[in-house]
Amino acid sequence: MIDLDLDYGRLPAEDADHFHRLDAHLVATEPLMTTLENVEATLEAKAMMCAFGPAGYGKTMSVNSALRKLAPEHTYRLELRSGPTPRDIRHGLFHALGLPGEPPTRPIEFDTLLKETLAQTFRVLVCDEAQWMGRSSFEYWRHLWDDRKTDIAVIFAGGDNCYKVLKREPMLASRMFIWQEFQRMPENEVVANVPAFHSLWQSAAPQRIRDIDRAAAHGNFRNWATLTKHMLNGMKKKGLSEVTDDLVQWVYSKVAGM
Structure with a gap:
């Protein structure tokens, strides 16, 4: 339809x-x-x-x-x-x-x-x-x-x-x-491109981006969009100004490894 x-x-x-x-x-x-x-x-x-x-x-x-x-x-x-x-x-x-x-x-x-x-x-x-x-x-x-x-x-x-x-x-x-x-984005490209994708990640350490990609995003831009949306919602809810380890774990609890 x-x-x-x-x-x-x-x-x-x-x-x-x-x-x-x-x-x-x-x-x-x-x-x-x-x-x-x-x-x-x-x-x-x-x-x-x-x-x-x-x-x-x-x-x-x-x-x-x-x-x-x-x-x-x-x-x-x-x-x-x-x-x-x-x-x-x-x-x-x-x-x-x-x-x-x-x-x-x-x-x-x-x-x-x-x-x-x-x-x-x-x-x-x-x-x-x-x-x-x-x-x-x-x-x-x-x-x-x-x-x-x-x-x-x-x-x-x-x-x-x-x-x-x-x-x-x-x-x-x-x-x-x-x-x-179209294939999975290689990890080195993820680290290079995700900070340009959204301002949330501009100050994130490259290793944090690698860890999140390995655990949940898997080189998939749609997954990164979902994770970013959850991060922004969590920061607003928790009164945070940056991505923390606790926030990352909170987001993981919502996406089940994607």
């Missing part, structure tokens, strides 16, 4: 990228810069790209950040859940593209409308949470992209399952221009 709202299909504001809407900074990590390079190449080629990896490693944030720089007015996002069918994708595109009237009831008419719309001007179609899609849904995207009149680039962002589904289907896999895998 697709969550319908007035902003559906548009790039979110930058402050909405951070988990828990944490007041944090976008850090120019190596994956972020690689995504910018890969998205730019995909748009120039009007091709298809797959950004994949476990949850919390920055796929969506990196893709959104790149598209804000490269094609903010030409980007249309779909976030699909619960095993979407081609019908769900049709309706999602209808809503994201802001098409007038009621959606056509017959698939062939619906496809004609979408293809005609996607032939009018260049658009970037982003399918977030692509791990929920099966073969038929990926095939539908291929059907739209293969049409000789449509003027589109397609970016999939999702978990490992979207990579596995695509790789099992040679006709789909062969059309991917770029594959980008």
Whole structure:
């Protein structure tokens, strides 16, 4: 199902990228810069790209950040859940593209409308949470992209399952221009990047950051956002001005090792 709202299909504001809407900074990590390079190449080629990896490693944030720089007015996002069918994708595109009237009831008419719309001007179609899609849904995207009149680039962002589904289907896999895998952030990068991520950590000792990463964050920016939120709440509750050992243990009691 697709969550319908007035902003559906548009790039979110930058402050909405951070988990828990944490007041944090976008850090120019190596994956972020690689995504910018890969998205730019995909748009120039009007091709298809797959950004994949476990949850919390920055796929969506990196893709959104790149598209804000490269094609903010030409980007249309779909976030699909619960095993979407081609019908769900049709309706999602209808809503994201802001098409007038009621959606056509017959698939062939619906496809004609979408293809005609996607032939009018260049658009970037982003399918977030692509791990929920099966073969038929990926095939539908291929059907739209293969049409000789449509003027589109397609970016999939999702978990490992979207990579596995695509790789099992040679006709789909062969059309991917770029594959980008997101992985756990190495410890040395955690120590370098976390102080820039949020002011809470600017004065933290590198060893404290290492210890927290080993115990709970595991090189995952989403985990760091959750831990930071708990730390800030705990400091406010306990009247603290800095991160202490007791506060760290208090936070650990809430996250169960994540």
